[in-house]
Amino acid sequence: MKAHIELPQAFGATTDRDVLQAYSADPLHVAMPDAVVRPKNVEEVSRILAYCNEKRIPVTACGNQTSLTAAAITDQGILMSSERLDASxxxxxxxxxxxxxxxxxxxxxxxxxxxxxxxxxxxxxxxxxxxxxxxxxxxxxxxxxxxxxxxxxxxxxxxxxxxxxxxxxxxxxxxxxxxxxxxxxxxxxxxxxxxxxxxxxxxxxxxxxxxxxxxxxxxLPKVPDYVSMLVFLNSEQSVLSAVQQIVAEAGPELRCCEYMDNAALDILREHADDFSCPDETNAVLYLKAEFEGDSSLVVESWYTRFESLFSKMGTPHLADAIQVFEDPPGQRRLREWRHLVPATINERAARFRDFGGGKVSSDWYVPVDQIAEMMAEVRRDQGSSKWIVFGHIGNGHPHFNFIAEDLRQYQHDRMLLFKHCEAAVRRGGGVSAEHGIGKKKAKLLETQYSASEVQEMLAVKKSFDPNRILAPGNIFAAHLWHR
Ligand SMILES: Cc1cc2nc3c(=O)[nH]c(=O)nc-3n(C[C@H](O)[C@H](O)[C@H](O)COP(=O)(O)OP(=O)(O)OC[C@H]3O[C@@H](n4cnc5c(N)ncnc54)[C@H](O)[C@@H]3O)c2cc1C
Known part of the structure; x- marks a missing residue:
């Protein structure tokens, strides 16, 4: 049963079910708060927190709730939305x-x-x-x-x-x-x-x-100019060897080095307006290179680099398929295509939520010189499952996405994810490069850090928030407090 929370009227809290419902989901998970507050300034935030601290009422902050780890939703106490705070x-x-x-x-x-x-x-x-x-x-x-x-x-x-x-x-x-x-x-x-x-x-x-x-x-006081490129390859293996070379040779002009596997490309083939790629393509690299002055020099130097790479790989004709985007509308379109991949995966996964399924996605990372072996290790677990892989390959940080259709599959995929996170840590990387661990991955804190490091983090948390009212369940899983 949900707790009944008494809040002073001045806080403008709402317990209206429709409003609570509107704040009860991130793209992958649901949790119904007991109340929602939307303070308008720092003074209101301060008053609400002081009150909640005294009454031991949990408060979880949220922004726009796009977190993928249930960090910005809660079923314990108040959800404090930032939406009416200063946006200037x-x-x-x-x-x-x-x-x-x-x-x-x-x-x-x-x-x-x-x-x-x-x-x-x-x-x-x-x-x-x-x-x-x-x-x-x-x-x-x-x-x-x-x-x-x-x-x-x-x-x-x-x-x-x-x-x-x-x-x-x-x-x-x-x-x-x-x-x-x-x-x-x-x-x-x-x-x-x-x-x-x-x-x-x-x-x-x-x-x-x-x-x-x-x-x-x-x-920074200057907006750098850049060109974007889509480089099509015929296998993940080719991508991994190309990435090693690109990262080793690239100067400071290389701004982005991203990967999409064939399943991610399928999403673009199906949903992205104007997208096309050679028939034999199984993988793509998305790169951005900055330049000053004349863009043709940077384009030419990257083209030459890929010409030589492709000829070593026995696929020289793929150099001609490289797509270059120099104008802002083209670059924006490319970014939208890139965004379409995770957005479509989230939509597809949400359909299986009622059956206990959903998306399980990796955020682990390894040093880039480990990425080829790490990907091979992970792929060995794939079997006949359909995975979608895309992301920040130049940082050793691809996202593996598993869409589970039911609870049994979901649990299996989570087990694999945790196994792969352990492997990433063993290889000198970590469990989350960018999404955070929130509630859904909080157990991974102990995968990445030693017991004494976790204890030090708990001590920091206690010194900031002795009554543990802030974001219960985020980062620190409940069992850590009972040791
Ligand atoms: C399609 C898609 C693509 C994504 N791509 C990326 C990506 O490329 N890189 C990436 O890093 N993330 C990505 N994310 C995850 C997400 O967008 C980011 O984590 C983002 O920073 C969350 O912003 P938000 O406003 O939605 O915050 P929320 O999801 O509402 O909150 C995120 C976290 O911040 C805390 N928080 C929010 N406001 C405050 C505050 N005022 N004070 C203290 N804590 C606060 C919340 O408690 C929560 O822990 C993606 C998500 C989706 C759905």
């Missing part, structure tokens, strides 16, 4: 580091709107989850999101300079990192970086340490 932004020159620029961004700002507006003013903010048009900037910080351009620009953490957040007891904190510190932009969205700054602790903390209300991010 302003840019200022960094007073500590003249020549560098900072954006002060309300957490409710839509990432794509923020980035597009910046670009119109000649500034560039690189983090770019595929879901950028659907997500709030604050939530991308709370998950340490990454995207296709993370090959060059790293994860969100790399760009965060400071933030404002509210602790569980209602205290409002404004924290900045040292401007000279270069933040670690490597992809990892599992757990808390225990020995790092207060700013770093909050990044990727999935709502467990505080509610973010503003983020301060570094932006």
């Amino acid at each position: 932004w302003r840019i200022e020159e960094d007073t500590q580091m003249p020549g560098r620029w900072l954006a002060f961004v309300g957490v409710a700002a839509n990432l794509a709107a923020f980035q597009d507006d910046l670009a119109a003013q000649g500034f560039f903010y690189p983090p770019d989850p595929t879901s950028r048009a659907e997500v709030m900037v604050g939530a991308t910080v709370a998950t340490n999101a990454s995207g296709e351009d993370s090959f060059k620009y790293g994860s969100t953490r790399r760009w965060v300079r400071g933030l404002q957040y509210v602790r569980a007891d209602g205290e409002v904190r404004n924290v900045m990192r040292d401007a000279k510190q270069v933040a670690n932009g490597s992809k990892n969205s599992c757990g808390l970086p225990i020995r790092d700054s207060e700013v770093d602790l909050l990044i990727g903390s999935e709502g467990t340490l505080g509610i973010l209300t503003q983020v301060i991010v570094e932006v």
